[in-house]
Amino acid sequence: MFDFFKGFGVTFSTMFKKVVTEEYPEDFPPAAPRYHGRHQLNRHPDGLEKCVGCELCAWACPADAIFVEGGDNTEEARFSPGERYGADYQINYLRCIGCGLCIEACPTRSLTMTNFYELADDNRQDLIYTKEQLLAPLLPGMEQPPHPMRLGKDEQDYYVQGPVLARQGVESDPVGEQVR
Amino acid sequence: MTTTETETVTLTIDGIEVTAPKGEILIRTCERLGIIVPRFCDHPLLEPAGACRQCLVEVEMGGRPMPKPQASCTMTVADGMVVKTQHTSPVADKAQQGVMELLLINHPLDCPICDKGGECPLQNQAMSTGRTDSRFVETKRTFPKPLPISSQVLLDRERCVLCQRCTRFSDEIAGDPFIDLLERGANQQIGTAEDKPFQSYFSGNTIQICPVGALTSAAYRFRSRPFDLKSTPSVCEHCSSGCASRTDTRRGQVMRKLAGNDPEVNEEWLCDKGRFAFRYLGAKQRITRPLLRDESGQLVEVSWTEALRVAAEGLLAARGNRGIGVLAGGRLTREDAYAYAKFARVAAGTHDVDFRARPHSAEELAFLQTQLTPTVTFAAVEAAPSVLTVGMDLEEESGILFLRVRKAVRKHGQRVFTLGQWSTPGVEKTHATLIKSVPGAEASVLRELSVGGELVDALSATGSVILVGDRAAEVPGLHSAVAELATRTGAQVAWVPRRAGDRGALEVGAVPTLLPGGRPVTDAAARAEVERAWGVTLSAEPGRSTDEILAAAASGALSGLVVGGVDPHDLADPAAALAGLANVGFLVSLEIMTSAVTELADVVLPVAPDAHRAGTYVNWEGRHRPFAPSLDGGGVLPDCRVLDTLAVEMDVDLFTQTPSAAAGDLDRLGPYTGTFTAPTERPGSTPRPAQVGSAVLATWRQLLDDGALQVDEPALAGTARAPRVRANAATAERLGLTEGGQASVATDRGAITLPVELADLPDGVVWLPAHSPGSQVRSTLGVGHGALVRVTAG
Ligand code: SF4
Ligand code: SF4
Ligand code: SF4
Ligand code: FES
Numbered sequence: 014m015f016d017f018f019k020g021f022g023v024t025f026s027t028m029f030k031k032v033v034t035e036e037y038p039e040d041f042p043p044a045a046p047r048y049h050g051r052h053q054l055n056r057h058p059d060g061l062e063k064c065v066g067c068e069l070c071a072w073a074c075p076a077d078a079i080f081v082e083g084g085d086n087t088e089e090a091r092f093s094p095g096e097r098y099g100a101d102y103q104i105n106y107l108r109c110i111g112c113g114l115c116i117e118a119c120p121t122r123s124l125t126m127t128n129f130y131e132l133a134d135d136n137r138q139d140l141i142y143t144k145e146q147l148l149a150p151l152l153p154g155m156e157q158p159p160h161p162m163r164l165g166k167d168e169q170d171y172y173v174q175g176p177v178l179a180r181q182g183v184e185s186d187p188v189g190e191q192v193r
Numbered sequence: 194m195t196t197t198e199t200e201t202v203t204l205t206i207d208g209i210e211v212t213a214p215k216g217e218i219l220i221r222t223c224e225r226l227g228i229i230v231p232r233f234c235d236h237p238l239l240e241p242a243g244a245c246r247q248c249l250v251e252v253e254m255g256g257r258p259m260p261k262p263q264a265s266c267t268m269t270v271a272d273g274m275v276v277k278t279q280h281t282s283p284v285a286d287k288a289q290q291g292v293m294e295l296l297l298i299n300h301p302l303d304c305p306i307c308d309k310g311g312e313c314p315l316q317n318q319a320m321s322t323g324r325t326d327s328r329f330v331e332t333k334r335t336f337p338k339p340l341p342i343s344s345q346v347l348l349d350r351e352r353c354v355l356c357q358r359c360t361r362f363s364d365e366i367a368g369d370p371f372i373d374l375l376e377r378g379a380n381q382q383i384g385t386a387e388d389k390p391f392q393s394y395f396s397g398n399t400i401q402i403c404p405v406g407a408l409t410s411a412a413y414r415f416r417s418r419p420f421d422l423k424s425t426p427s428v429c430e431h432c433s434s435g436c437a438s439r440t441d442t443r444r445g446q447v448m449r450k451l452a453g454n455d456p457e458v459n460e461e462w463l464c465d466k467g468r469f470a471f472r473y474l475g476a477k478q479r480i481t482r483p484l485l486r487d488e489s490g491q492l493v494e495v496s497w498t499e500a501l502r503v504a505a506e507g508l509l510a511a512r513g514n515r516g517i518g519v520l521a522g523g524r525l526t527r528e529d530a531y532a533y534a535k536f537a538r539v540a541a542g543t544h545d546v547d548f549r550a551r552p553h554s555a556e557e558l559a560f561l562q563t564q565l566t567p568t569v570t571f572a573a574v575e576a577a578p579s580v581l582t583v584g585m586d587l588e589e590e591s592g593i594l595f596l597r598v599r600k601a602v603r604k605h606g607q608r609v610f611t612l613g614q615w616s617t618p619g620v621e622k623t624h625a626t627l628i629k630s631v632p633g634a635e636a637s638v639l640r641e642l643s644v645g646g647e648l649v650d651a652l653s654a655t656g657s658v659i660l661v662g663d664r665a666a667e668v669p670g671l672h673s674a675v676a677e678l679a680t681r682t683g684a685q686v687a688w689v690p691r692r693a694g695d696r697g698a699l700e701v702g703a704v705p706t707l708l709p710g711g712r713p714v715t716d717a718a719a720r721a722e723v724e725r726a727w728g729v730t731l732s733a734e735p736g737r738s739t740d741e742i743l744a745a746a747a748s749g750a751l752s753g754l755v756v757g758g759v760d761p762h763d764l765a766d767p768a769a770a771l772a773g774l775a776n777v778g779f780l781v782s783l784e785i786m787t788s789a790v791t792e793l794a795d796v797v798l799p800v801a802p803d804a805h806r807a808g809t810y811v812n813w814e815g816r817h818r819p820f821a822p823s824l825d826g827g828g829v830l831p832d833c834r835v836l837d838t839l840a841v842e843m844d845v846d847l848f849t850q851t852p853s854a855a856a857g858d859l860d861r862l863g864p865y866t867g868t869f870t871a872p873t874e875r876p877g878s879t880p881r882p883a884q885v886g887s888a889v890l891a892t893w894r895q896l897l898d899d900g901a902l903q904v905d906e907p908a909l910a911g912t913a914r915a916p917r918v919r920a921n922a923a924t925a926e927r928l929g930l931t932e933g934g935q936a937s938v939a940t941d942r943g944a945i946t947l948p949v950e951l952a953d954l955p956d957g958v959v960w961l962p963a964h965s966p967g968s969q970v971r972s973t974l975g976v977g978h979g980a981l982v983r984v985t986a987g
Contacts, residue, residue, distance in 0.1 A: 065306050066306075066415060067304075067305030067306055067310070069305055070423070071421075072311075072418065082416070083415030096307065096338070097306040098340070100415075107734070114885075121305070169335075
């Protein structure tokens with residue numbers, strides 16, 4: 014007789030506990046702060062790209078998900094401080110395993126990972142993200158490259174005084190690394 | 194070199210006893226033992242410098258240790274020496290680590306943006322011999338960067354480790370000492386003199402041997418990383434030396450070319466043309482689809498099936514009418530040239546086939562027949578006591594051979610004679626004795642000198658060599674004079690054509706008088722061999738040369754032409770050639786790029802450039818230089834395949850579907866064993882002494898010019914020698930020219946205007962680069978070497 018209630022014991026007790034189920038997609042719960050989500054190519058405070066097209070991320074990637082091709086900055090068309098910039102940049106999210114080795118390899122902290130995790134689609138082509146999709150959005154005070162270096166006369170100024178310059182720029186989240 | 198016993202010494206390295214030839218450099222002995230001592234400045238082909246101090250080892254001589262670690266790249270081995278490298282000696286290890294730390298003090302953290310990253314001896318050796326952290330906390334020395342030392346070579350002084358490989362290369366090997374060490378101490382740097390840009394035909398080699406990323410090339414800058422590249426061993430297509438190279442591709446595009454290491458041919462060098470001229474592969478002029486001329490006279494893209502059908506129908510009609518001529522061009526592999534030779538005989542039914550897409554003569558052909566089995570090699574040229582060059586400027590027309598000759602001059606004082614017009618940079622850098630001649634009179638000059646004297650004495654030394662360029666064909670009687678001189682002195686003769694395919698095409702019978710293997714058309718037995726192999730009957734009458742074929746086409750004596758990579762503007766009379774191409778009834782062109790021929794063609798069939806085809810070049814030594822494609826497909830087929838399919842449409846089989854099939858078919862024929870006699874032509878009439886306002890024209894091509902395979906290479910073009918009119922001071926004065934002012938050289942057809950530069954030409958002679966920007970001698974003037982031209986100032 015009590016077997017019936019015994020059998021439902023688990024059911025009834027669970028009914029009164031806090032649920033762990035996420036109401037996704039109605040609800041959009043944030044991921045853990047250090048979650049390895051979609052990548053982002055960051056910018057210097059004046060909007061120039063941090064990526065120097067060095068391909069170290071591509072080199073580090075165990076899944077061969079990244080494609081980079083460097084390019085030459087000229088005085089007329091400057092995309093990053095210094096001589097070199099990432100002219101072509103693609104990440105293939107069909108391949109990426111979210112390991113984060115690429116962001117560890119990046120010498121300029123250009124490549125970081127955001128918390129964005131909605132990386133699914135119904136075709137392969139759209140899962141190859143291009144540079145335009147990966148670049149961080151322009152925040153106030155930033156200017157769409159190409160444009161000349163606004164924060165110093167050469168790349169040293171950007172790297173050596175980067176944090177200082179950044180603080181002078183926008184108060185919070187200067188380089189937009191924490192965009193959702 | 195003799196193989197008599199060389200003296201040896203016995204020494205101990207890291208506890209291993211080793212015997213080494215006396216005089217060997219310690220670092221080489223270590224290498225042979227498999228012990229790698231880190232190094233930067235040491236290079237096996239350059240003189241020891243001991244500049245970087247990275248190769249320190251501990252040395253004990255006669256039981257007494259030397260007070261300090263020694264540089265193993267400058268020290269020669271000695272009997273009883275006891276050497277301890279970093280593997281067994283803490284002292285050597287510490288010394289090497291110290292040197293590395295010192296080198297890195299001022300080295301920027303540029304690896305991520307440096308082209309050398311990933312294949313950098315400094316990176317690698319910093320890992321193997323360096324400490325993980327630096328004690329240097331001060332600010333590093335910086336320089337503005339990059340510093341263009343030419344339009345192609347960029348210098349980043351911060352990265353330089355002052356190993357002096359580049360300066361030693363330019364000074365010792367190329368002989369262009371334009372880059373050098375400047376300043377002293379921490380400010381020591383590589384640089385160029387203000388007024389002299391680093392203008393060298395071999396500058397690319399400095400980029401390859403720089404052990405850091407201090408020298409980079411404008412063309413390859415930031416294009417890729419070593420791990421992106423797919424490397425294929427390749428053979429350079431730009432001249433007849435057949436240099437070993439390495440083609441690096443990424444995503445179906447050639448990114449760069451590097452010199453391969455072939456001690457018998459190019460050692461480790463390439464000229465800049467071979468290294469940097471490859472963008473033609475992606476040029477907008479490239480053709481990759483068959484084209485057909487429609488009713489409105491426009492070329493339209495069609496399918497292969499349709500193009501081949503129309504081509505075959507047109508050629509069959511032409512064959513039935515007055516016949517077909519075949520012009521093969523000088524850029525073919527042996528296999529492709531064989532396909533042309535066989536196509537002419539089997540499908541077109543004629544001996545009217547010629548590879549010579551440049552001025553040529555019947556005398557030349559007779560001379561070439563004696564050159565079918567070459568005996569001279571790079572090594573023989575290097576060992577020769579004396580060398581005479583005829584009809585060629587070594588540096589401009591065969592860069593790698595020039596380096597060999599220069600090496601011989603430096604190493605054992607080889608005597609070089611150059612039959613030419615002025616002391617070109619190449620003449621000066623080989624310390625050559627210039628035998629000056631009025632253009633066109635070279636044959637008589639050589640004959641006069643053959644009587645006896647310095648030249649004959651020098652060439653009589655055993656092993657001497659006479660190098661004959663293909664420009665010799667522009668001077669009547671010159672080949673005969675060379676043959677005579679060779680007989681008198683016993684010197685060996687080597688034909689060094691300018692183009693990569695010339696010798697191969699000669700060997701496989703793409704000439705009117707010879708069948709494959711050098712079998713004369715007129716020799717019944719030899720002909721019968723080919724007839725048996727091919728299953729056809731061949732006429733005993735030799736065919737016509739390129740000029741004769743084009744003249745016949747112009748006059749209507751030929752109804753069809755099949756033309757390979759021929760540029761009519763390279764021929765003796767471009768106007769006549771164009772007339773032939775325009776008037777012929779049916780013109781089929783096999784090309785990689787649009788050209789003057791494709792503009793006139795009825796059917797254009799695209800063929801594969803080197804990167805897309807396999808094949809074998811035969812270099813001037815007669816050495817076979819096989820190569821595989823470095824890029825897949827690309828939708829283009831090699832000439833031999835296109836001709837094979839075209840022949841099938843014409844109902845005959847060539848059996849040249851692939852380069853290897855063609856090679857198999859060719860090799861079954863084997864070589865011809867008969868001999869030929871040298872030509873004995875008298876020199877032509879010497880050009881008249883120039884009258885007022887006129888001069889005799891001397892002209893030849895420069896290494897870097899307007900060549901079809903050099904399109905789309907602005908950085909390379911920037912290192913070319915500036916086109917100039919040259920004359921000697923007296924002639925310039927007589928003609929009213931001033932150095933630096935403009936001069937115009939004219940004929941009835943047109944005029945070329947360029948700045949004047951004085952040079953030591955013979956009186957009454959002016960020189961023009963043959964095919965440089967603003968100086969297209971044949972097409973503008975309609976004449977060439979040895980012609981009379983009008984010269985005026987302005
Ligand atoms: S997270 Fe890992 S797998 Fe994804 S791109 Fe970066 S390195 Fe490659
Ligand atoms: S994202 Fe970073 S590691 Fe990748 S290419 Fe750009 S700078 Fe180099
Ligand atoms: S530029 Fe390169 S090759 Fe020349 S001295 Fe410096 S490190 Fe050596
Ligand atoms: S390699 Fe010996 S001193 Fe440079």
